[in-house]
Amino acid sequence: MSSDLRQTVPAVPDLSPRRRWWALVVLMLPVLLVSIDNTVLGLALPAISEALRPTGVQLLWVIDIYPLMLAGLLVAMGSLGDRIGRRRLLLIGSAGFGTVSVVAAFAPSIEWLIIDRAVLGVFGAMLMPPTLSLLRSVFTERDQRRLAIAIWASGFAAGSALGPVVGGVLLEHFAWGSVFLLAVPLLLPLLVLGPLLVPESRDPNPGRIDLPSILLSLATMFPVVYGIKVLAEHGPSLATIGPILLGLVAGIQFVRRQPRLAQPMIDLALFRTGAFSGAIGVNLLSVVALVGGLFFLSQYLQLVLGLSPLAAGLVLVPGLTAMIAAGLVIVPISRRVRPSIVVPAGLLISAGGYLVIALGGATLDAVGVALVFALLGIGIGAAETVSNELVVATAPADKMGAASAVGETAYELGAVLGTTILGTILTAAYRGSVVLPEALSAAQRSAAAETLGGAVAVAGALPAGQAGLLLASARDAFGTGIGPTAWIGVGLVLAAAVVALLTLRTAR
Numbered sequence: 001m002s003s004d005l006r007q008t009v010p011a012v013p014d015l016s017p018r019r020r021w022w023a024l025v026v027l028m029l030p031v032l033l034v035s036i037d038n039t040v041l042g043l044a045l046p047a048i049s050e051a052l053r054p055t056g057v058q059l060l061w062v063i064d065i066y067p068l069m070l071a072g073l074l075v076a077m078g079s080l081g082d083r084i085g086r087r088r089l090l091l092i093g094s095a096g097f098g099t100v101s102v103v104a105a106f107a108p109s110i111e112w113l114i115i116d117r118a119v120l121g122v123f124g125a126m127l128m129p130p131t132l133s134l135l136r137s138v139f140t141e142r143d144q145r146r147l148a149i150a151i152w153a154s155g156f157a158a159g160s161a162l163g164p165v166v167g168g169v170l171l172e173h174f175a176w177g178s179v180f181l182l183a184v185p186l187l188l189p190l191l192v193l194g195p196l197l198v199p200e201s202r203d204p205n206p207g208r209i210d211l212p213s214i215l216l217s218l219a220t221m222f223p224v225v226y227g228i229k230v231l232a233e234h235g236p237s238l239a240t241i242g243p244i245l246l247g248l249v250a251g252i253q254f255v256r257r258q259p260r261l262a263q264p265m266i267d268l269a270l271f272r273t274g275a276f277s278g279a280i281g282v283n284l285l286s287v288v289a290l291v292g293g294l295f296f297l298s299q300y301l302q303l304v305l306g307l308s309p310l311a312a313g314l315v316l317v318p319g320l321t322a323m324i325a326a327g328l329v330i331v332p333i334s335r336r337v338r339p340s341i342v343v344p345a346g347l348l349i350s351a352g353g354y355l356v357i358a359l360g361g362a363t364l365d366a367v368g369v370a371l372v373f374a375l376l377g378i379g380i381g382a383a384e385t386v387s388n389e390l391v392v393a394t395a396p397a398d399k400m401g402a403a404s405a406v407g408e409t410a411y412e413l414g415a416v417l418g419t420t421i422l423g424t425i426l427t428a429a430y431r432g433s434v435v436l437p438e439a440l441s442a443a444q445r446s447a448a449a450e451t452l453g454g455a456v457a458v459a460g461a462l463p464a465g466q467a468g469l470l471l472a473s474a475r476d477a478f479g480t481g482i483g484p485t486a487w488i489g490v491g492l493v494l495a496a497a498v499v500a501l502l503t504l505r506t507a508r
Contacts, residue, residue: 019197020138020139020144022197023134023138023197023198023199024135024138024139024148024151024152026189026190026193026194026197026198027131027134027135027138027152027198028151028152028155029186029187029189029190030090030093030094030127030128030131030186030187030190031128031131031152031155031159032155032159032162032186033097033127033159033182033183033186033187034124034127034128034159035155035159035163036159036162036163036166036167036182036186037066037163037180037182037183040163040166040167040170040179040182041062041063041179043163043167043168043171043179043298043302043309043312043313044167044171044176044179044309045059045062045063045298045299045453046299046302046303046309046453046456047171047175047176047309048062048110048113048176048453049451049453049454049456049457050453050456050457050460051175051176052109052110052113053110053447053454053457054110054450054451055446055450055451056427056431056450056451056454058110058111058114059450059451059453060419060420060423060424060427061114062110062113062114062117063295063419063423064225064419064420065114065117065118065121066117066118066120066121066124067121067413068121068221068222068225069118069120069121069122069124069125070121070124070125070128070409072217072218072220072221072222073121073122073125073214073217073218074125074128074129074406074409075217075265075266075406075409076125076209076213076214076217076265077089077093077125077126077129078129078130078133078406079209079265080209081126081129081130081133081202082133082202083202083209084202085200085201085202086129086130086133086134086137086200086201086202087130087134087194087195087198087199087200087201088200089126089129089130090126090127090130090131090134090190090194090198091190091191091194091195092123092126093123093124093125093126093127093130094123094126094127094187094190094191094194095187095191096122096123096126097120097123097124097126097127097183097187098183098184098187098188098191100116100119100120100123101120101180101181101182101183101184102180102181102183102184103116104116104117104120104177104180105177105178105179105180105181106177107177128411131152132149132152132388132391132392132407133201134198134199134201135148135149135152135392136392137199137201138198138199142393143335145389145392145393146331146334146335146389147331149385149388149389149392150327150328150330150331150385150389151328152388153327153381153384153385153388154323154324154327154328154381154385163182163313165310165313165314165317166182167179167182167309167313168308168309168310168311168312168313168314169310170182171309171310172308172309172310208263210257210261210263210264210265212257213254213257213258213261213264213265214265216250216251216253216254216257217254217265219246219247219250220247220248220250220251220254221247221413222247223243223244223246223247223250224243224244224247224248224251225247225417225420226243227240227241227242227243227244227247228244228417228420228421228424230243231244255268266406270394270406273394274503274504274505275339275390275393275394275503275504276390276391276394277503278387278390278499278500278502278503278504279386279387279388279390279391279394279407279504280387280391280406280407280410281410281496281499281500281503282343282347282383282384282387282496282499282500283384283387283388283391283407283410283411283414284410284411284413284414284417284496285414285492285493285495285496285499286347286350286379286380286383286384286414286492286493286496287380287384287410287411287414287418288414288417288418288421288422288492289350289354289376289380289418289489289492289493289496290376290377290380290414290418291414291418291419292417292418292419292421292422292423292485292489292492293354293357293373293376293418293422293489294316294418295418295419295422295423295426296422296423296426296481296482296485297316297369297373298312298316299452299453299478300362300364300369300478300482301315301316301366301369303452303453303456303475303478304362304452304475304478304479305365305366305369307366311366315366315369315370315373316369316370316373318370318373318374319370319372319373319374319375319376319377320373320377321377322374322377322378322381323377323378323380323381324381325378325381326346326377326378326379326381326382326385327381327382327384327385328385329382330342330346330381330382330385330386331385334385334386334389338504338505339386339387339390339500339504340500340501340503340504340505342382342386343382343383343386343387343497343500343504344497344498344500344501346378346379346380346381346382346383347379347380347383347493347494347496347497347500348379348493348494348497349375349378349379350375350376350377350378350379350380350383350493351379351490351493351494351497352375353371353372353373353374353375353376353379354372354376354486354487354489354490354493355486355490356368356371356372356375357372357482357483357486357489358483358486358487358489358490359483360372361479361482361483361486362475362476362478362479362480362482362483379493380493383496383500387407387500388407390504391406391407421488422485422488422489425481425484425485425488426478426481426482426485427450427451427481428481429477429480429481429484429485430451430452430474430477430478430480430481431449431450431477432477433476433477433480433481434448434449434455434473434474434477435473435477436448436449436470436473437462437466437469437470439462439466440458440462440466440470444458444461448470448474452474452475452477452478455470455471455474456471456474458470459471459474
Protein backbone atom coordinates (compact mmCIF):
# COMPACT_ATOMS: atom_id res chain seq x y z
CA MET A 1 0.00 0.00 0.00
CA SER A 2 1.40 3.40 -0.98
CA SER A 3 2.31 5.96 1.62
CA ASP A 4 -0.56 8.30 0.66
CA LEU A 5 -3.01 5.57 1.69
CA ARG A 6 -1.58 5.37 5.21
CA GLN A 7 -2.09 8.96 6.24
CA THR A 8 -3.33 9.64 9.72
CA VAL A 9 -6.73 11.11 10.44
CA PRO A 10 -6.79 14.92 10.48
CA ALA A 11 -6.97 16.30 13.99
CA VAL A 12 -10.43 16.84 15.44
CA PRO A 13 -11.37 17.87 18.95
CA ASP A 14 -10.93 15.07 21.48
CA LEU A 15 -14.36 13.51 21.86
CA SER A 16 -15.70 11.60 24.82
CA PRO A 17 -17.04 8.10 24.04
CA ARG A 18 -20.57 9.29 24.74
CA ARG A 19 -20.29 12.20 22.31
CA ARG A 20 -18.87 9.90 19.59
CA TRP A 21 -21.94 7.68 19.69
CA TRP A 22 -24.33 10.62 19.90
CA ALA A 23 -22.59 12.06 16.85
CA LEU A 24 -23.28 8.75 15.10
CA VAL A 25 -26.97 9.10 15.96
CA VAL A 26 -27.03 12.55 14.33
CA LEU A 27 -25.20 11.29 11.25
CA MET A 28 -27.78 8.52 10.90
CA LEU A 29 -30.55 11.04 10.24
CA PRO A 30 -29.63 11.85 6.61
CA VAL A 31 -29.05 8.14 5.97
CA LEU A 32 -32.55 7.36 7.23
CA LEU A 33 -33.93 10.19 5.13
CA VAL A 34 -32.40 9.00 1.86
CA SER A 35 -33.44 5.37 2.38
CA ILE A 36 -36.98 6.29 3.49
CA ASP A 37 -37.31 8.55 0.46
CA ASN A 38 -36.35 5.75 -1.95
CA THR A 39 -38.71 3.17 -0.42
CA VAL A 40 -41.66 5.51 0.02
CA LEU A 41 -41.44 6.68 -3.57
CA GLY A 42 -41.68 3.07 -4.80
CA LEU A 43 -44.90 2.61 -2.83
CA ALA A 44 -46.25 5.93 -4.09
CA LEU A 45 -45.76 5.08 -7.78
CA PRO A 46 -49.28 3.70 -8.28
CA ALA A 47 -50.82 6.80 -6.65
CA ILE A 48 -48.60 9.09 -8.73
CA SER A 49 -49.59 7.18 -11.88
CA GLU A 50 -53.27 7.63 -11.11
CA ALA A 51 -53.00 11.30 -10.10
CA LEU A 52 -50.55 12.71 -12.67
CA ARG A 53 -50.95 10.15 -15.51
CA PRO A 54 -47.26 9.91 -16.52
CA THR A 55 -45.99 7.92 -19.47
CA GLY A 56 -43.81 4.91 -18.71
CA VAL A 57 -40.66 6.93 -19.48
CA GLN A 58 -41.81 9.83 -17.27
CA LEU A 59 -42.51 7.44 -14.41
CA LEU A 60 -39.00 6.04 -14.68
CA TRP A 61 -37.57 9.56 -14.77
CA VAL A 62 -39.42 10.47 -11.57
CA ILE A 63 -37.43 7.69 -9.91
CA ASP A 64 -34.17 8.02 -11.81
CA ILE A 65 -33.56 11.77 -11.99
CA TYR A 66 -32.87 11.98 -8.25
CA PRO A 67 -30.15 9.31 -8.05
CA LEU A 68 -28.85 10.46 -11.44
CA MET A 69 -28.21 13.96 -10.12
CA LEU A 70 -26.69 12.42 -7.01
CA ALA A 71 -24.40 10.18 -9.01
CA GLY A 72 -23.24 13.08 -11.17
CA LEU A 73 -22.57 15.45 -8.27
CA LEU A 74 -21.48 13.24 -5.35
CA VAL A 75 -17.78 13.32 -6.14
CA ALA A 76 -17.88 17.08 -6.69
CA MET A 77 -19.75 17.61 -3.43
CA GLY A 78 -17.43 15.26 -1.56
CA SER A 79 -14.46 17.27 -2.83
CA LEU A 80 -16.26 20.50 -1.89
CA GLY A 81 -16.81 19.15 1.63
CA ASP A 82 -13.10 18.41 1.95
CA ARG A 83 -12.46 22.08 1.25
CA ILE A 84 -15.23 24.07 2.99
CA GLY A 85 -15.89 21.60 5.82
CA ARG A 86 -17.85 18.36 5.77
CA ARG A 87 -20.21 19.35 8.56
CA ARG A 88 -20.93 22.70 6.90
CA LEU A 89 -21.78 20.97 3.62
CA LEU A 90 -24.06 18.54 5.48
CA LEU A 91 -26.01 21.38 7.08
CA ILE A 92 -26.38 23.30 3.80
CA GLY A 93 -27.66 20.18 2.07
CA SER A 94 -30.09 19.45 4.89
CA ALA A 95 -31.67 22.90 4.76
CA GLY A 96 -32.03 22.80 0.99
CA PHE A 97 -33.35 19.23 0.91
CA GLY A 98 -36.05 19.98 3.47
CA THR A 99 -37.22 23.09 1.64
CA VAL A 100 -37.46 21.42 -1.77
CA SER A 101 -39.20 18.38 -0.27
CA VAL A 102 -42.04 20.64 0.85
CA VAL A 103 -42.27 22.07 -2.68
CA ALA A 104 -42.28 18.58 -4.24
CA ALA A 105 -45.17 17.51 -2.02
CA PHE A 106 -47.44 19.94 -3.90
CA ALA A 107 -46.12 19.45 -7.46
CA PRO A 108 -49.04 20.18 -9.86
CA SER A 109 -47.80 18.02 -12.76
CA ILE A 110 -45.45 15.16 -13.55
CA GLU A 111 -43.03 17.60 -15.20
CA TRP A 112 -42.82 19.70 -12.03
CA LEU A 113 -42.31 16.58 -9.95
CA ILE A 114 -39.39 15.51 -12.14
CA ILE A 115 -37.83 18.98 -11.78
CA ASP A 116 -38.30 18.91 -8.00
CA ARG A 117 -36.69 15.47 -7.81
CA ALA A 118 -33.73 16.79 -9.83
CA VAL A 119 -33.21 19.69 -7.38
CA LEU A 120 -33.55 17.26 -4.48
CA GLY A 121 -30.71 15.31 -6.08
CA VAL A 122 -28.47 18.39 -5.95
CA PHE A 123 -29.02 18.87 -2.22
CA GLY A 124 -29.01 15.11 -1.60
CA ALA A 125 -25.50 14.99 -3.04
CA MET A 126 -24.46 17.24 -0.14
CA LEU A 127 -25.82 14.82 2.47
CA MET A 128 -24.23 11.43 1.97
CA PRO A 129 -20.45 11.97 1.46
CA PRO A 130 -20.07 13.99 4.69
CA THR A 131 -21.77 11.33 6.82
CA LEU A 132 -19.36 8.54 5.96
CA SER A 133 -16.26 10.75 5.91
CA LEU A 134 -17.16 12.30 9.29
CA LEU A 135 -17.34 8.80 10.77
CA ARG A 136 -13.67 8.38 9.85
CA SER A 137 -12.85 11.49 11.89
CA VAL A 138 -15.09 10.64 14.84
CA PHE A 139 -14.12 6.95 15.16
CA THR A 140 -10.34 6.68 14.79
CA GLU A 141 -10.06 3.13 16.23
CA ARG A 142 -10.83 0.57 13.54
CA ASP A 143 -12.91 -1.92 15.56
CA GLN A 144 -15.15 0.90 16.80
CA ARG A 145 -15.29 2.34 13.30
CA ARG A 146 -16.27 -1.03 11.83
CA LEU A 147 -19.20 -1.24 14.25
CA ALA A 148 -20.15 2.39 13.61
CA ILE A 149 -20.15 1.79 9.84
CA ALA A 150 -22.24 -1.35 10.32
CA ILE A 151 -24.77 0.72 12.24
CA TRP A 152 -24.52 3.47 9.59
CA ALA A 153 -25.09 0.95 6.81
CA SER A 154 -27.99 -0.60 8.72
CA GLY A 155 -29.57 2.85 8.63
CA PHE A 156 -30.28 2.31 4.94
CA ALA A 157 -32.14 -0.89 5.73
CA ALA A 158 -33.82 0.62 8.81
CA GLY A 159 -35.05 3.57 6.80
CA SER A 160 -36.22 1.28 4.03
CA ALA A 161 -38.08 -0.83 6.60
CA LEU A 162 -39.61 2.23 8.22
CA GLY A 163 -40.49 3.84 4.91
CA PRO A 164 -43.08 1.29 3.71
CA VAL A 165 -44.86 1.29 7.07
CA VAL A 166 -44.96 5.06 7.60
CA GLY A 167 -45.46 5.67 3.90
CA GLY A 168 -48.22 3.08 3.76
CA VAL A 169 -50.08 4.81 6.59
CA LEU A 170 -49.69 8.18 4.85
CA LEU A 171 -50.86 6.83 1.48
CA GLU A 172 -53.86 5.18 3.13
CA HIS A 173 -55.08 8.53 4.49
CA PHE A 174 -53.42 11.33 2.48
CA ALA A 175 -52.37 12.22 -1.05
CA TRP A 176 -49.11 10.95 -2.57
CA GLY A 177 -47.37 14.28 -1.83
CA SER A 178 -47.42 13.51 1.88
CA VAL A 179 -44.50 11.09 1.47
CA PHE A 180 -42.15 13.98 0.64
CA LEU A 181 -43.01 15.76 3.89
CA LEU A 182 -41.28 12.99 5.85
CA ALA A 183 -38.02 14.87 5.26
CA VAL A 184 -39.00 17.71 7.59
CA PRO A 185 -39.10 15.86 10.96
CA LEU A 186 -35.81 14.12 10.15
CA LEU A 187 -33.86 17.17 9.03
CA LEU A 188 -34.90 19.64 11.72
CA PRO A 189 -33.10 17.69 14.50
CA LEU A 190 -30.04 17.41 12.26
CA LEU A 191 -29.92 21.17 11.73
CA VAL A 192 -30.21 21.78 15.50
CA LEU A 193 -27.98 18.99 16.89
CA GLY A 194 -25.38 18.76 14.13
CA PRO A 195 -23.41 21.87 15.15
CA LEU A 196 -23.54 20.79 18.82
CA LEU A 197 -22.46 17.13 18.54
CA VAL A 198 -20.57 16.64 15.26
CA PRO A 199 -17.06 18.14 15.01
CA GLU A 200 -16.04 19.95 11.84
CA SER A 201 -13.61 18.14 9.56
CA ARG A 202 -11.86 19.24 6.37
CA ASP A 203 -8.76 18.75 4.24
CA PRO A 204 -5.95 20.77 5.91
CA ASN A 205 -4.45 21.56 2.48
CA PRO A 206 -7.41 22.06 0.15
CA GLY A 207 -7.01 22.92 -3.50
CA ARG A 208 -9.39 24.79 -5.73
CA ILE A 209 -12.59 23.31 -7.13
CA ASP A 210 -12.04 22.19 -10.73
CA LEU A 211 -15.18 23.19 -12.66
CA PRO A 212 -14.24 21.28 -15.86
CA SER A 213 -14.03 18.06 -13.83
CA ILE A 214 -17.50 18.66 -12.43
CA LEU A 215 -18.90 19.28 -15.92
CA LEU A 216 -17.16 16.19 -17.29
CA SER A 217 -18.58 14.01 -14.51
CA LEU A 218 -22.09 15.22 -15.32
CA ALA A 219 -21.45 14.81 -19.05
CA THR A 220 -20.49 11.20 -18.34
CA MET A 221 -23.47 10.22 -16.22
CA PHE A 222 -26.41 11.80 -18.01
CA PRO A 223 -25.84 10.56 -21.58
CA VAL A 224 -24.93 7.03 -20.49
CA VAL A 225 -28.04 6.53 -18.38
CA TYR A 226 -30.28 8.21 -20.96
CA GLY A 227 -28.82 6.01 -23.70
CA ILE A 228 -29.43 2.86 -21.66
CA LYS A 229 -33.04 3.90 -21.13
CA VAL A 230 -33.73 4.56 -24.80
CA LEU A 231 -31.75 1.50 -25.90
CA ALA A 232 -33.85 -0.79 -23.70
CA GLU A 233 -37.05 0.78 -25.01
CA HIS A 234 -36.36 1.20 -28.74
CA GLY A 235 -33.42 -1.08 -29.51
CA PRO A 236 -30.01 -0.17 -30.97
CA SER A 237 -29.80 2.88 -33.22
CA LEU A 238 -27.73 6.01 -33.62
CA ALA A 239 -30.11 7.83 -31.25
CA THR A 240 -29.54 5.23 -28.52
CA ILE A 241 -25.87 4.28 -29.01
CA GLY A 242 -24.77 7.89 -29.62
CA PRO A 243 -25.47 9.21 -26.09
CA ILE A 244 -23.71 6.22 -24.53
CA LEU A 245 -20.61 6.81 -26.67
CA LEU A 246 -20.73 10.53 -25.84
CA GLY A 247 -20.82 9.75 -22.14
CA LEU A 248 -17.93 7.29 -22.42
CA VAL A 249 -15.84 9.91 -24.25
CA ALA A 250 -16.54 12.43 -21.47
CA GLY A 251 -15.62 9.80 -18.88
CA ILE A 252 -12.31 9.13 -20.60
CA GLN A 253 -11.55 12.85 -20.65
CA PHE A 254 -12.42 13.07 -16.94
CA VAL A 255 -10.00 10.25 -16.13
CA ARG A 256 -7.25 11.76 -18.28
CA ARG A 257 -7.65 15.17 -16.63
CA GLN A 258 -7.28 14.05 -13.02
CA PRO A 259 -3.53 13.18 -13.01
CA ARG A 260 -2.75 16.61 -14.50
CA LEU A 261 -4.37 18.46 -11.58
CA ALA A 262 -2.47 19.46 -8.46
CA GLN A 263 -5.60 18.65 -6.45
CA PRO A 264 -7.62 16.10 -8.47
CA MET A 265 -11.31 15.57 -7.79
CA ILE A 266 -10.60 11.82 -7.58
CA ASP A 267 -7.20 10.37 -6.72
CA LEU A 268 -6.99 7.60 -9.32
CA ALA A 269 -4.29 5.87 -7.26
CA LEU A 270 -7.11 4.68 -5.01
CA PHE A 271 -8.32 2.35 -7.73
CA ARG A 272 -4.96 0.57 -7.88
CA THR A 273 -5.81 -0.80 -4.43
CA GLY A 274 -7.81 -3.98 -4.93
CA ALA A 275 -9.79 -3.58 -1.71
CA PHE A 276 -11.00 -0.12 -2.73
CA SER A 277 -11.88 -0.84 -6.36
CA GLY A 278 -13.39 -4.22 -5.46
CA ALA A 279 -15.55 -2.67 -2.74
CA ILE A 280 -16.80 -0.06 -5.23
CA GLY A 281 -17.68 -2.80 -7.73
CA VAL A 282 -19.56 -4.81 -5.11
CA ASN A 283 -21.52 -1.71 -4.06
CA LEU A 284 -22.50 -0.94 -7.63
CA LEU A 285 -23.68 -4.40 -8.68
CA SER A 286 -25.43 -5.30 -5.45
CA VAL A 287 -27.39 -2.04 -5.35
CA VAL A 288 -28.46 -2.52 -8.98
CA ALA A 289 -29.94 -5.85 -7.93
CA LEU A 290 -31.55 -4.56 -4.71
CA VAL A 291 -33.14 -1.38 -6.08
CA GLY A 292 -34.28 -3.11 -9.26
CA GLY A 293 -35.95 -5.78 -7.13
CA LEU A 294 -37.69 -3.17 -4.99
CA PHE A 295 -38.93 -1.41 -8.11
CA PHE A 296 -40.90 -4.32 -9.51
CA LEU A 297 -41.76 -6.15 -6.27
CA SER A 298 -43.51 -3.10 -4.76
CA GLN A 299 -45.63 -2.78 -7.90
CA TYR A 300 -46.27 -6.53 -8.03
CA LEU A 301 -47.59 -6.55 -4.47
CA GLN A 302 -49.97 -3.64 -5.03
CA LEU A 303 -51.04 -3.92 -8.65
CA VAL A 304 -50.96 -7.68 -9.23
CA LEU A 305 -51.72 -9.11 -5.78
CA GLY A 306 -53.99 -6.16 -4.97
CA LEU A 307 -52.48 -5.24 -1.59
CA SER A 308 -52.86 -1.78 -0.09
CA PRO A 309 -49.72 0.39 0.19
CA LEU A 310 -49.52 -0.34 3.92
CA ALA A 311 -49.90 -4.09 3.44
CA ALA A 312 -47.30 -4.08 0.65
CA GLY A 313 -44.90 -2.19 2.92
CA LEU A 314 -45.39 -4.72 5.71
CA VAL A 315 -44.60 -7.58 3.32
CA LEU A 316 -41.21 -5.97 2.58
CA VAL A 317 -40.35 -5.28 6.23
CA PRO A 318 -38.93 -8.79 7.02
CA GLY A 319 -36.42 -8.50 4.19
CA LEU A 320 -35.35 -5.02 5.18
CA THR A 321 -35.08 -6.11 8.81
CA ALA A 322 -32.91 -9.01 7.63
CA MET A 323 -30.58 -6.47 6.02
CA ILE A 324 -30.12 -4.74 9.38
CA ALA A 325 -29.45 -7.99 11.20
CA ALA A 326 -27.02 -9.22 8.55
CA GLY A 327 -25.08 -5.94 8.63
CA LEU A 328 -24.60 -6.18 12.39
CA VAL A 329 -23.91 -9.93 12.55
CA ILE A 330 -21.22 -9.66 9.89
CA VAL A 331 -19.10 -7.31 12.06
CA PRO A 332 -17.63 -9.95 14.44
CA ILE A 333 -17.40 -12.45 11.59
CA SER A 334 -15.42 -10.05 9.40
CA ARG A 335 -12.77 -9.70 12.12
CA ARG A 336 -11.86 -13.36 11.64
CA VAL A 337 -12.83 -14.21 8.05
CA ARG A 338 -11.42 -12.51 4.99
CA PRO A 339 -13.72 -10.23 2.92
CA SER A 340 -13.02 -12.37 -0.15
CA ILE A 341 -14.91 -15.16 1.62
CA VAL A 342 -17.70 -13.46 3.60
CA VAL A 343 -18.81 -11.09 0.81
CA PRO A 344 -19.25 -13.75 -1.93
CA ALA A 345 -20.93 -16.08 0.59
CA GLY A 346 -23.48 -13.43 1.47
CA LEU A 347 -24.11 -12.55 -2.15
CA LEU A 348 -24.83 -16.18 -3.00
CA ILE A 349 -27.73 -16.02 -0.55
CA SER A 350 -29.08 -12.99 -2.41
CA ALA A 351 -28.66 -14.76 -5.74
CA GLY A 352 -30.81 -17.56 -4.29
CA GLY A 353 -33.59 -15.05 -3.62
CA TYR A 354 -33.57 -13.87 -7.22
CA LEU A 355 -33.47 -17.48 -8.39
CA VAL A 356 -36.73 -18.19 -6.54
CA ILE A 357 -38.33 -15.19 -8.27
CA ALA A 358 -37.04 -16.33 -11.66
CA LEU A 359 -38.46 -19.82 -11.21
CA GLY A 360 -41.70 -18.78 -9.50
CA GLY A 361 -42.49 -15.73 -11.61
CA ALA A 362 -46.02 -14.41 -11.21
CA THR A 363 -47.08 -17.44 -9.12
CA LEU A 364 -45.55 -16.02 -5.93
CA ASP A 365 -47.93 -14.91 -3.21
CA ALA A 366 -47.20 -12.29 -0.55
CA VAL A 367 -45.47 -14.82 1.72
CA GLY A 368 -43.24 -15.91 -1.15
CA VAL A 369 -42.31 -12.31 -1.93
CA ALA A 370 -41.45 -11.71 1.75
CA LEU A 371 -39.20 -14.78 1.75
CA VAL A 372 -37.28 -13.96 -1.40
CA PHE A 373 -36.81 -10.35 -0.38
CA ALA A 374 -35.44 -11.53 2.97
CA LEU A 375 -32.87 -13.61 1.08
CA LEU A 376 -31.94 -10.55 -0.98
CA GLY A 377 -31.60 -8.45 2.17
CA ILE A 378 -29.39 -10.89 4.08
CA GLY A 379 -26.71 -11.16 1.41
CA ILE A 380 -26.67 -7.56 0.29
CA GLY A 381 -26.80 -6.21 3.86
CA ALA A 382 -23.71 -8.20 4.84
CA ALA A 383 -21.82 -7.34 1.64
CA GLU A 384 -22.55 -3.61 1.86
CA THR A 385 -21.31 -3.37 5.46
CA VAL A 386 -17.95 -4.96 4.62
CA SER A 387 -17.47 -3.07 1.36
CA ASN A 388 -18.26 0.34 2.91
CA GLU A 389 -15.77 -0.29 5.73
CA LEU A 390 -13.10 -1.17 3.16
CA VAL A 391 -13.72 2.10 1.29
CA VAL A 392 -13.17 4.07 4.51
CA ALA A 393 -10.21 2.02 5.71
CA THR A 394 -8.19 2.20 2.48
CA ALA A 395 -8.68 5.86 1.54
CA PRO A 396 -6.43 8.76 2.64
CA ALA A 397 -7.97 10.44 5.67
CA ASP A 398 -7.60 13.98 4.34
CA LYS A 399 -9.43 13.00 1.13
CA MET A 400 -12.22 11.09 2.82
CA GLY A 401 -14.96 13.33 1.40
CA ALA A 402 -14.02 12.59 -2.20
CA ALA A 403 -13.27 8.92 -1.48
CA SER A 404 -16.58 8.42 0.34
CA ALA A 405 -18.31 10.15 -2.53
CA VAL A 406 -16.90 7.55 -4.94
CA GLY A 407 -18.56 4.83 -2.87
CA GLU A 408 -21.79 6.81 -2.71
CA THR A 409 -21.61 7.39 -6.47
CA ALA A 410 -21.47 3.64 -7.00
CA TYR A 411 -24.51 3.29 -4.73
CA GLU A 412 -26.55 5.95 -6.52
CA LEU A 413 -25.44 4.85 -9.98
CA GLY A 414 -26.53 1.37 -8.98
CA ALA A 415 -29.93 2.78 -7.99
CA VAL A 416 -30.22 4.46 -11.40
CA LEU A 417 -29.19 1.35 -13.30
CA GLY A 418 -31.41 -0.86 -11.15
CA THR A 419 -34.58 0.90 -12.25
CA THR A 420 -33.20 1.65 -15.71
CA ILE A 421 -32.14 -1.87 -16.62
CA LEU A 422 -34.58 -4.05 -14.69
CA GLY A 423 -37.44 -1.55 -14.76
CA THR A 424 -37.15 -0.80 -18.47
CA ILE A 425 -36.95 -4.48 -19.40
CA LEU A 426 -40.04 -5.18 -17.31
CA THR A 427 -41.87 -2.21 -18.89
CA ALA A 428 -40.91 -3.37 -22.40
CA ALA A 429 -42.21 -6.88 -21.64
CA TYR A 430 -45.47 -5.38 -20.37
CA ARG A 431 -45.96 -3.28 -23.49
CA GLY A 432 -45.30 -6.24 -25.74
CA SER A 433 -47.82 -8.49 -24.02
CA VAL A 434 -50.75 -6.34 -22.85
CA VAL A 435 -53.99 -6.70 -24.84
CA LEU A 436 -56.34 -3.69 -24.69
CA PRO A 437 -60.15 -3.75 -25.10
CA GLU A 438 -61.36 -2.22 -28.35
CA ALA A 439 -63.72 0.19 -26.59
CA LEU A 440 -60.94 2.30 -25.07
CA SER A 441 -60.39 5.86 -26.25
CA ALA A 442 -57.04 6.91 -27.70
CA ALA A 443 -56.01 8.55 -24.42
CA GLN A 444 -57.07 5.49 -22.42
CA ARG A 445 -55.22 3.14 -24.76
CA SER A 446 -52.06 5.24 -24.47
CA ALA A 447 -52.17 5.30 -20.66
CA ALA A 448 -53.04 1.59 -20.27
CA ALA A 449 -50.36 0.52 -22.74
CA GLU A 450 -47.57 2.43 -20.97
CA THR A 451 -47.58 0.99 -17.43
CA LEU A 452 -49.53 -1.36 -15.19
CA GLY A 453 -50.34 1.61 -12.95
CA GLY A 454 -51.82 3.41 -15.95
CA ALA A 455 -53.96 0.37 -16.77
CA VAL A 456 -55.26 0.25 -13.19
CA ALA A 457 -56.16 3.95 -13.37
CA VAL A 458 -57.98 3.50 -16.69
CA ALA A 459 -59.83 0.43 -15.41
CA GLY A 460 -61.29 2.51 -12.59
CA ALA A 461 -63.31 4.53 -15.14
CA LEU A 462 -64.58 1.55 -17.16
CA PRO A 463 -67.67 -0.66 -16.80
CA ALA A 464 -67.07 -3.76 -14.70
CA GLY A 465 -66.77 -6.15 -17.63
CA GLN A 466 -64.26 -4.10 -19.59
CA ALA A 467 -62.33 -3.22 -16.43
CA GLY A 468 -61.97 -6.90 -15.54
CA LEU A 469 -60.69 -7.79 -19.00
CA LEU A 470 -58.17 -4.91 -18.98
CA LEU A 471 -56.89 -5.70 -15.48
CA ALA A 472 -56.51 -9.41 -16.23
CA SER A 473 -54.56 -8.70 -19.41
CA ALA A 474 -52.39 -6.01 -17.76
CA ARG A 475 -51.52 -8.17 -14.77
CA ASP A 476 -50.68 -11.15 -16.98
CA ALA A 477 -48.48 -8.91 -19.15
CA PHE A 478 -46.66 -7.60 -16.06
CA GLY A 479 -46.19 -11.15 -14.81
CA THR A 480 -44.58 -12.32 -18.05
CA GLY A 481 -41.72 -9.89 -17.54
CA ILE A 482 -40.91 -10.90 -13.97
CA GLY A 483 -39.09 -14.15 -14.82
CA PRO A 484 -36.63 -12.70 -17.38
CA THR A 485 -36.04 -9.65 -15.18
CA ALA A 486 -35.24 -11.86 -12.18
CA TRP A 487 -32.74 -13.92 -14.22
CA ILE A 488 -30.87 -10.68 -14.93
CA GLY A 489 -30.92 -10.05 -11.18
CA VAL A 490 -29.34 -13.47 -10.59
CA GLY A 491 -26.57 -12.58 -13.04
CA LEU A 492 -25.91 -9.20 -11.39
CA VAL A 493 -25.55 -10.66 -7.90
CA LEU A 494 -23.30 -13.48 -9.13
CA ALA A 495 -21.17 -10.92 -10.96
CA ALA A 496 -20.79 -8.99 -7.70
CA ALA A 497 -19.71 -12.20 -5.95
CA VAL A 498 -17.08 -12.87 -8.61
CA VAL A 499 -15.76 -9.29 -8.32
CA ALA A 500 -15.43 -9.73 -4.55
CA LEU A 501 -13.72 -13.10 -4.89
CA LEU A 502 -11.13 -11.77 -7.34
CA THR A 503 -10.40 -8.29 -5.94
CA LEU A 504 -10.66 -8.69 -2.17
CA ARG A 505 -8.18 -11.52 -1.76
CA THR A 506 -5.53 -9.24 -0.23
CA ALA A 507 -7.98 -7.27 1.95
CA ARG A 508 -7.99 -7.99 5.67
